[in-house]
Amino acid sequence: MKRLTLLFLLTLLAAVVSAQAPAPKNAELPAYPSPEGVWVVLAKNRPEPGPGTLLGARLLRAAAGSNDFREVAVLRAATSLAELRELAGQATIDALRAGLRLPSDEAVWTFVESHPNLDSYGVHGLSMNLRRALGTVMLDASAxxxxxxxxxxYRLAPASGFKPEKAAAAAIKPLEKTVEIGRRSSLPRPRARRSLGRDSSVVVRWAARVQPGASTVFGRVYRQGPGEKSFALLPGRLLVRQVRDSAFFVLEQRVEPEAMYRYYLEPLDFVGNPGPASDTAYVLSVTPGRMPLVQRATAHDTTTGIVLRWPALPRKAYLAGIEIQRSRDARGNYVRLDTIPATATSYLDTRLLPNIGYHYRLRALLPKGIPTPGTTSATAFASHQPGTMAALLAPVALTAEPEGKGVRLRWQPAAPDLTHDAYYVYRGTSAQDSLVVVSPPLRGNVLTFLDTTARNGRREYVYAVRDANQNMQLSPFSALAAARPNRAMPVTAPLGVSAYAAGSAVQLTWDDARRDPAVVAYRLYRRAASATAAASPARASDFTRLATDLVSPAYTDAAAKAGQTYQYAVAAVDAQGNESPLSPVMVVRVTGAPLVPPGQLVARPVATGLEVSWSRPAVAPAKGYALYRRQRDQPTAQRVATLTAAQTRYLDQTAKPGTLYIYSLSALTPTAESARTPEISARR
Structure with a gap:
C-alpha cells in the first residue's frame, strides 16, 4: 500500500502514470501566467497529510534557455484561520462568509477545515486564492x-526530504512547462445582444462564440453613466454561462431612473487574463409602459392644409422626437410622414389630395429612433381650398447669441398684421440643412425665444423665424442667424484598438469614432510596456505622443525597435482641440525582421586594384557592412574593411598583381552581424 501511495505522488510530480506504463512524452506542467503571477494547478481537492502527500511539493523556475532552477513556491494548505487569511485573503473569507451564510470568520475556517472538496464551495470554488489555501495550486507571485x-x-519537484524507491525514481521525467509573461489572452470577443431598461434597473446581455483552447470563465464590466466623461470598472465579476457553443454574460444593476447608460464587457479566463473588449451597449433606465405618450391628438382642415394639435409632452431628456404617420385606411397601412422635435405641439400637413380623408397616428421616439410603446391617432376629412388672404411677410432683424447654456433669439415683425397668430422658431446645423421647428407656438406679442435644446457646444446652429396667421398660413423664412451654445462637450474615447507586429513595424487599427460628427482626428500614444497593465484608465501624461492629426483609424509605427514591448493608446480630438480620454491600452511585442546580407556581390580588376561592388538593399543595415578576403590557399577569410551603410562599392588597392582573391560581405548592426554572401573571386 505504501508503494502505491508513493507511485501516486510520483505520477503527479513527475508525469509517471503507473508501474505498468511509462510517462507520456508530452506531459506538461499545468502552469498559467496571469496578472497576479504564474499559477500551477495540481489537484481538485485538498491533499491529505501523511506519506505520499503532495503537500510540500516545490515549484522551481529558470529563465528560458537556462538550467539554473531556483525555488519560487511551495505547496501548502492552511492549517489555521491565520494561515487561511494569509493564503486566501480577507476578501475571500468575506465572500465565503456571505455566500455560505456563516456567522463569523471562525465558522468559515471550521467549514474549510471539514470540506476538502472544491465541489462543496459552489461558485466560490473558482477562486484561485481559495484553491491556494486548500493546497491545490501554487502561485509564483514574483513573476x-x-x-x-x-x-x-517551470519544473515541479518533490518536497525536500522526499526519497522515492529506486525503481520508481528511475522512471521519473520531471513535469515542466515554458510560459511567456504578459501575452494577451486569445479569448473570443463578446458582442452585446439584448438590453432592457426599467425605472431603476437595467439588464444587459453579451454573447461570444466558444473557441477550442480559449475558456472564458468571468467577465468584468465597464460603465459610463450620465455626466461621466469616461468608463469606470464596476465592482465584482460576471460568471459565464455556457450553452453548447456559446458563452453568455448577464448584468443586472440598480441605476438612476430616466438616464442613458453605456456598458462594455472584457472577458477573463479562469486565472484572470483579459481578452478583447466587447462593443458598447446603450440602455435607457425607463420602464416602457411608463414612458410619455402623445395623447388627445386632434386634426382639422384649414385653407393651407390639415392641422394636427396635441398637448405638450413632458420635458424628458430621453425623448428624441415625435413621429407622424398617415394612412388613407383606418385599419392600417400607415407610413411615416415626418419626424419633428419632442417639444412640438402642432403639425401642418400640406401634402394632400382634395376630397380625401386622412388618418393620422402620432408616437414619441427614443434615441436611435426607437418608438415608445403605444400610439394615439386622429382622423380628418381634407377638402383643401387655397386661401385668398394676402401673403405673410417674414419677420426681420433676427439675432442669435449664447445665453447660459442655450441660445437667445430676438426678432421684429415686418409690419402690423391683424391676422397674426404665432411665431415659430426653426433650427438647423447649416444654411443648406433642413430647418426643423424647435419652439412651441409663440403667441401674442412674444418677440424672443430661448432655445435650451441646442446641446452640442461644438456646433454652430442656424436659426430662422416664420410668422403664422389664424388660418395657419406661414410666412417665408426670415434671414438666418447663427450662434454656438456655451456647453462643454466631452469627446468619447475610441474603442476596439488592435495591434500586431509586422517585422520591425507595428500595425494599429481602431473603431472609427467619427460617427460623432465632432470628432475630426486622432492622436496616438506609445510607451514602453510596464510589468503589468494599469488597473485604472490610462492617462496621456503617462505616454509619449507618437502621432497627431490622424484622419484614418489606422497607423503604422515604423519607429518601433525589435525586441521591445510597447503599450499603445488612442485619443479622439474634436474641431476645438478637445481630447478624449485614452482608449483601452494595447500591448505589442516587436520581434523584428531577420538580418540578411546584401545581394549581387561582384568583383572586377581596375587600374589601381580590385573593385568590389554590391546592390543596395531595400532596408540599409543600421551600422554598415564588413568585407572579407582570402586567397585560394587560405582556409579562413579575414576582414579587410568595415564600410558604411551608404556605400555600395570598395576598391581593394592592396591586391597584388597576378594573385586570385576570394571575397564575401556581411551586414552589420550595433549588436549583430548577418551571414556572409556567397564567395566570389577575381584576379588582378
Missing amino acids: AQATPGTRYI
Whole structure:
C-alpha cells in the first residue's frame, strides 16, 4: 500500500502514470501566467497529510534557455484561520462568509477545515486564492514583476526530504512547462445582444462564440453613466454561462431612473487574463409602459392644409422626437410622414389630395429612433381650398447669441398684421440643412425665444423665424442667424484598438469614432510596456505622443525597435482641440525582421586594384557592412574593411598583381552581424 501511495505522488510530480506504463512524452506542467503571477494547478481537492502527500511539493523556475532552477513556491494548505487569511485573503473569507451564510470568520475556517472538496464551495470554488489555501495550486507571485515577453521554465519537484524507491525514481521525467509573461489572452470577443431598461434597473446581455483552447470563465464590466466623461470598472465579476457553443454574460444593476447608460464587457479566463473588449451597449433606465405618450391628438382642415394639435409632452431628456404617420385606411397601412422635435405641439400637413380623408397616428421616439410603446391617432376629412388672404411677410432683424447654456433669439415683425397668430422658431446645423421647428407656438406679442435644446457646444446652429396667421398660413423664412451654445462637450474615447507586429513595424487599427460628427482626428500614444497593465484608465501624461492629426483609424509605427514591448493608446480630438480620454491600452511585442546580407556581390580588376561592388538593399543595415578576403590557399577569410551603410562599392588597392582573391560581405548592426554572401573571386 505504501508503494502505491508513493507511485501516486510520483505520477503527479513527475508525469509517471503507473508501474505498468511509462510517462507520456508530452506531459506538461499545468502552469498559467496571469496578472497576479504564474499559477500551477495540481489537484481538485485538498491533499491529505501523511506519506505520499503532495503537500510540500516545490515549484522551481529558470529563465528560458537556462538550467539554473531556483525555488519560487511551495505547496501548502492552511492549517489555521491565520494561515487561511494569509493564503486566501480577507476578501475571500468575506465572500465565503456571505455566500455560505456563516456567522463569523471562525465558522468559515471550521467549514474549510471539514470540506476538502472544491465541489462543496459552489461558485466560490473558482477562486484561485481559495484553491491556494486548500493546497491545490501554487502561485509564483514574483513573476508579476517580470517584463512582458519574458519567458520562464517551470519544473515541479518533490518536497525536500522526499526519497522515492529506486525503481520508481528511475522512471521519473520531471513535469515542466515554458510560459511567456504578459501575452494577451486569445479569448473570443463578446458582442452585446439584448438590453432592457426599467425605472431603476437595467439588464444587459453579451454573447461570444466558444473557441477550442480559449475558456472564458468571468467577465468584468465597464460603465459610463450620465455626466461621466469616461468608463469606470464596476465592482465584482460576471460568471459565464455556457450553452453548447456559446458563452453568455448577464448584468443586472440598480441605476438612476430616466438616464442613458453605456456598458462594455472584457472577458477573463479562469486565472484572470483579459481578452478583447466587447462593443458598447446603450440602455435607457425607463420602464416602457411608463414612458410619455402623445395623447388627445386632434386634426382639422384649414385653407393651407390639415392641422394636427396635441398637448405638450413632458420635458424628458430621453425623448428624441415625435413621429407622424398617415394612412388613407383606418385599419392600417400607415407610413411615416415626418419626424419633428419632442417639444412640438402642432403639425401642418400640406401634402394632400382634395376630397380625401386622412388618418393620422402620432408616437414619441427614443434615441436611435426607437418608438415608445403605444400610439394615439386622429382622423380628418381634407377638402383643401387655397386661401385668398394676402401673403405673410417674414419677420426681420433676427439675432442669435449664447445665453447660459442655450441660445437667445430676438426678432421684429415686418409690419402690423391683424391676422397674426404665432411665431415659430426653426433650427438647423447649416444654411443648406433642413430647418426643423424647435419652439412651441409663440403667441401674442412674444418677440424672443430661448432655445435650451441646442446641446452640442461644438456646433454652430442656424436659426430662422416664420410668422403664422389664424388660418395657419406661414410666412417665408426670415434671414438666418447663427450662434454656438456655451456647453462643454466631452469627446468619447475610441474603442476596439488592435495591434500586431509586422517585422520591425507595428500595425494599429481602431473603431472609427467619427460617427460623432465632432470628432475630426486622432492622436496616438506609445510607451514602453510596464510589468503589468494599469488597473485604472490610462492617462496621456503617462505616454509619449507618437502621432497627431490622424484622419484614418489606422497607423503604422515604423519607429518601433525589435525586441521591445510597447503599450499603445488612442485619443479622439474634436474641431476645438478637445481630447478624449485614452482608449483601452494595447500591448505589442516587436520581434523584428531577420538580418540578411546584401545581394549581387561582384568583383572586377581596375587600374589601381580590385573593385568590389554590391546592390543596395531595400532596408540599409543600421551600422554598415564588413568585407572579407582570402586567397585560394587560405582556409579562413579575414576582414579587410568595415564600410558604411551608404556605400555600395570598395576598391581593394592592396591586391597584388597576378594573385586570385576570394571575397564575401556581411551586414552589420550595433549588436549583430548577418551571414556572409556567397564567395566570389577575381584576379588582378
